[in-house]
Amino acid sequence: MKTEVINQQGIEKAGIKTLAVSKHSRWKKIKKHWQLYFLVVIPLAFLITFKYVPMAGIVIAFKEYSVVKGIFGSDWVGLKYFKDFFQSPNFSLLLKNTLGLSIYGLIVGFICPIILALALNEVQNARFKKFVQTVTYAPYFISTVIMVSIIILFLSPNAGFVNNILGLFGIEPINFLGNPIYFKSIYVWSDVWQNTGYATIIYLAALAGIDTQLYEAAKVDGANRFQKIMNVDLPGIFPIIIVLLILNVGSIMSLGFEKIYLLQNPLNTNSSEVISTYVYKVGLLGANFSFASAVGLFNSIVNFILIFTANKISKRFSSSSLW
């Protein structure tokens, strides 16, 4: 920072001449380290090909995509596909399901790791703590396909594990995945089972970094353990909580396609069809590329606005923000 300021002042004082010199020396430096620039070419090619070219390809949302004419040769149709989407009978249902699932998941999935991390932080027995961590991190590494298979096997109405237990209490078998009412809870709570442990890692690191003097001060003031959590631990990890919250808000619309798609069946689509699964079905399976791109773009834009707003709000009310 300091050298930068000095440099700038120096350039301003000496005028254009030094600017030319510094430009010259910059070229020299680049030439000297040409190998570094050479190395970056391949990864940048990946980034541009698979991230930025598709961004440019979004234009097909405003075009009538034809295989023959290609992305850039197809005819413009303006906002036709956006209008189609907003006016389609699916629109309100898709929006309702997407928002419902993600906000439910955001609230539950965000609070659980904080509670678990605060509880783990109170444990003095290092071995017990380590054991709980090892066990609760494990489900994170189970693949989506396996996770969904487990859910389906456990919730099966014929001799599924959960219905076996309900049977002990004389409850008739329930077809959980066949009933739209249960879908959101199945999705959200199986996520909690799978990801809560792993999500504590960052919070535990932040808790370990809290100044020990604060704990001593709390002790002197006669705070009990619970008060210590509320007045030292929580404020201590608050900046991290905010940053993770912004990130989560930013992904409200980009619900994990993989898990929802696998959990779907004809009986529960009423509450399980979300924007990403719809884009896949209409776009790839139905080969309706332009319409699906418009739906996908709508999704991306809403996400972008959400993360931007969340960041702005947090900047205003606390010191932590993403940028």
Next chain:
Amino acid sequence: MTKTGNTRIKESKIDRLFIGAIYVFLVLILIAVLYPLIYIVSASFSSASAVTSGSVWLWPVEPTLLGYTTVFKNPQILQGFYNSLFYTVVGTFISVSITIMLAYPLSRKTFYGRKLIMILLVFTMIFDGGLIPLYLVVKSLHLIDTIWALLLPSALAVFQVIIARTFFQSTIPDELVEASEMDGCSDIGFILKVVLPLSKPIIAVLVLMYAVMKWNMYFDALIYLKSEELYPLQLILRSILILNTDPSANIEDILKMQGLKELMKYSLIVISSLPVLVLYPFVQKHFVKGMLIGSVKG
């Protein structure tokens, strides 16, 4: 004096009660996480009739390896296992290579354009083109239904680039770079002789993170692949475990026994999780390390 003593005892009583409640809470969570896992393993070793009648509760009932032998008799599963191994090994190699190739220059302060590239990287985390445009790009490159469709489009992960860059920044001191320049060492020579040997911890983190990602990946295969002989294990698992389609015609004869199919599902879940499970101690350690490096930058 006595009064303060009293309050202290009283407080610690509350605290002891509180900590007791926390231990009970954690034990309940332990059970909630562990029990389903134990149940799956136990069911996979039980007899088919025990599984379908729901008589397995904690330990295997009428222990047998029948579920496993059925799995291993299925040529499709073996093919998928082999394919996944290939995608994981080759894919991880490509990913780790390009991640380091990008992350190391970005960690050097003298590298022009590092800010711009970082912005380009982070921007992809908050905005993306969506499924269809990406699919059309992959299609126009003629990668559809080839092994490259699984190896290339998802090769570069932004989070991994950021943690590698943070690691290089904090472990490779500028003085070392300058000293090597004095000795006339080229940048690539410096990377091979100095940076890589010093970066074993981050390479381990990258290898494991990418490997788990690739082993578990199914979505790319779902949209890009058509030929069954290219399918990774996860896609085969999906057709057997979720879609409930019959693995293949000849296996149908073996599966005449009622319930064997249900049993096979449990064995299949255990087997397909095995590679990650075997590596779990390393995986856990290095994932935690990676997450911590990543969280430094936020």
